Amino acid sequence: MDQPPPxxxxxPAPVALLSxxxxxxxxLLIVDARFxxxxxxxxxxxMFTHPVQRLAHFPAQFLDNAGxxxxxxxRLQDENARLQRARLENxxxxxxxxxxxxxxxxxxxxLGVKERQQVSGQVAQILxxxxxxxxxxxxxxxxxxxxxxxxxxxxxxxxxxxxxxxVFPFLAEVTLITDKEQAVPVQVVRTGLRSVVxxxxxxxxxxxFLPTNADVQNGDLLVTSGLDGIFPPGFPVAKVxxxxxxxxxxxxxxxxxxxxxxxxxxxxMVLDPRPVVALPEELANEVAGSRAKAAAxxxxxxxxxxxxx
Amino acid sequence: MQTSYSSSRILLSVRPWxxxxxxxxxxxxxxxxxxxxxxxxxxxxxxxxFWSIREPRLVGMGLAxxxxxxxxxxxxxxxxxxxxxxxxxxYGASSLSRRILWFPLGQxxxxxxxxxxxxxxxxxxxxxxxxxxxxxxxFFLGPFIAALLWPLLTFVLLLPQHQPVDHDANxxx
Numbered sequence: 001m002d003q004p005p006p007x008x009x010x011x012p013a014p015v016a017l018l019s020x021x022x023x024x025x026x027x028l029l030i031v032d033a034r035f036x037x038x039x040x041x042x043x044x045x046x047m048f049t050h051p052v053q054r055l056a057h058f059p060a061q062f063l064d065n066a067g068x069x070x071x072x073x074x075r076l077q078d079e080n081a082r083l084q085r086a087r088l089e090n091x092x093x094x095x096x097x098x099x100x101x102x103x104x105x106x107x108x109x110x111l112g113v114k115e116r117q118q119v120s121g122q123v124a125q126i127l128x129x130x131x132x133x134x135x136x137x138x139x140x141x142x143x144x145x146x147x148x149x150x151x152x153x154x155x156x157x158x159x160x161x162x163x164x165x166x167v168f169p170f171l172a173e174v175t176l177i178t179d180k181e182q183a184v185p186v187q188v189v190r191t192g193l194r195s196v197v198x199x200x201x202x203x204x205x206x207x208x209f210l211p212t213n214a215d216v217q218n219g220d221l222l223v224t225s226g227l228d229g230i231f232p233p234g235f236p237v238a239k240v241x242x243x244x245x246x247x248x249x250x251x252x253x254x255x256x257x258x259x260x261x262x263x264x265x266x267x268x269m270v271l272d273p274r275p276v277v278a279l280p281e282e283l284a285n286e287v288a289g290s291r292a293k294a295a296a297x298x299x300x301x302x303x304x305x306x307x308x309x
Numbered sequence: 310m311q312t313s314y315s316s317s318r319i320l321l322s323v324r325p326w327x328x329x330x331x332x333x334x335x336x337x338x339x340x341x342x343x344x345x346x347x348x349x350x351x352x353x354x355x356x357x358x359f360w361s362i363r364e365p366r367l368v369g370m371g372l373a374x375x376x377x378x379x380x381x382x383x384x385x386x387x388x389x390x391x392x393x394x395x396x397x398x399x400y401g402a403s404s405l406s407r408r409i410l411w412f413p414l415g416q417x418x419x420x421x422x423x424x425x426x427x428x429x430x431x432x433x434x435x436x437x438x439x440x441x442x443x444x445x446x447x448f449f450l451g452p453f454i455a456a457l458l459w460p461l462l463t464f465v466l467l468l469p470q471h472q473p474v475d476h477d478a479n480x481x482x
Contacts, residue, residue, distance in 0.1 A: 021396040028389030056340035
């Protein structure tokens with residue numbers, strides 16, 4: 001016989017619901033951490049959360065603007081004069097650099113060296129930083145609508161700020177160079193020494209994998225080397241502030257601070273992505289050959305394993 | 310005005326739109342730049358706990374999961390990190406709901422504190438598994454302050470239910 005209908009309609013048992021939601025969120029966590037396959041879901045949800053976020057940041061922006069509104073005329077005049085002076089000073093350098101660039105292009109053509117590409121980009125504004133205490137990430141107001149793609153370098157007036165890592169329809173997420181998972185290939189200006197600088201997560205950077213006797217001094221300027229094919233060469237990244245060389249380790253610990261206003265809120269410039277440079281034909285063939293060989297090798301070892309057992 | 314549960318006053322039934330408004334309000338409080346300051350509580354967790362205790366039929370793990378996902382997207386953290394924490398805490402709160410309302414507000418806050426601590430611990434666990442180092446003790450200051458705010462929150466979120474059934478023009482509330 002059937003059971004009588006229940007007096008009170010209650011959904012599934014709480015424990016069943018709990019295990020369902022737990023399994024769902026754990027699955028999301030694992031898929032997101034291991035396979036990075038949830039970007040579409042993230043973008044869809046972002047369509048709802050970003051307007052709320054913009055709304056929540058409105059009071060803070062309003063206060064900022066109000067502060068600016070009440071700035072004294074004297075200060076504004078002072079700033080105006082200073083900017084005029086800076087512009088005049090820069091004009092000389094700019095005119096000269098145009099001349100030098102033209103001359104450089106001419107000489108490069110004479111030498112038959114490939115021309116360096118022009119750097120261009122679009123200005124974006126930093127809206128807010130991510131709430132995660134570990135992440136050094138900020139959100140800017142340019143997204144897919146402005147043809148921003150993941151991987152584009154981001155600079156400000158003093159140097160490299162970071163790199164676009166996630167793109168939403170109207171916004172993009174920039175990982176700062178001080179983030180723990182961000183690395184930038186650099187070159188020491190004084191010596192031309194190449195290395196890679198890593199974020200430490202506390203606002204500093206570290207130059208890793210340099211031997212203790214490497215020629216690096218306090219105050220050395222690091223610029224991008226451009227060898228990664230992502231960051232354009234020659235942009236300032238960081239300055240060396242502290243060197244620890246302990247003979248117990250084979251590498252020196254070299255600490256740097258970023259030159260760009262990485263932790264400030266201001267306007268930044270998203271540089272256009274560098275065009276992909278194809279490998280020369282013989283090199284490409286070699287790479288393809290070695291890959292095929294590696295694949296064949298791994299296939300062989302896999303086949304061998306059962307025999308050994 | 311009723312401030313404790315020793316009073317026998319019967320409240321009006323809750324309006325579902327007010328629950329929605331308070332949840333969205335807490336979400337936008339979490340999005341404020343102040344959220345990065347040490348010791349600022351997780352408002353959304355606090356409000357989810359409140360409604361899961363008061364109205365376990367209306368607010369449960371489903372809503373907690375959805376709001377958790379929204380927090381994850383806004384934070385740029387791993388998808389499911391906040392959702393996991395909020396689902397667990399909503400379950401804990403709704404299973405406490407039969408008992409906790411018999412206590413005075415101070416003792417309620419004592420029982421809410423471990424729940425809010427759980428939110429921080431779950432997120433900490435996710436961070437540690439994905440390879441971050443431990444944060445300072447200020448990370449655990451948030452739940453403590455949130456628990457201290459419990460009586461105030463109860464007062465504010467129950468205000469609409471304190472209105473008299475027959476409206477009186479001379480009465481302020």
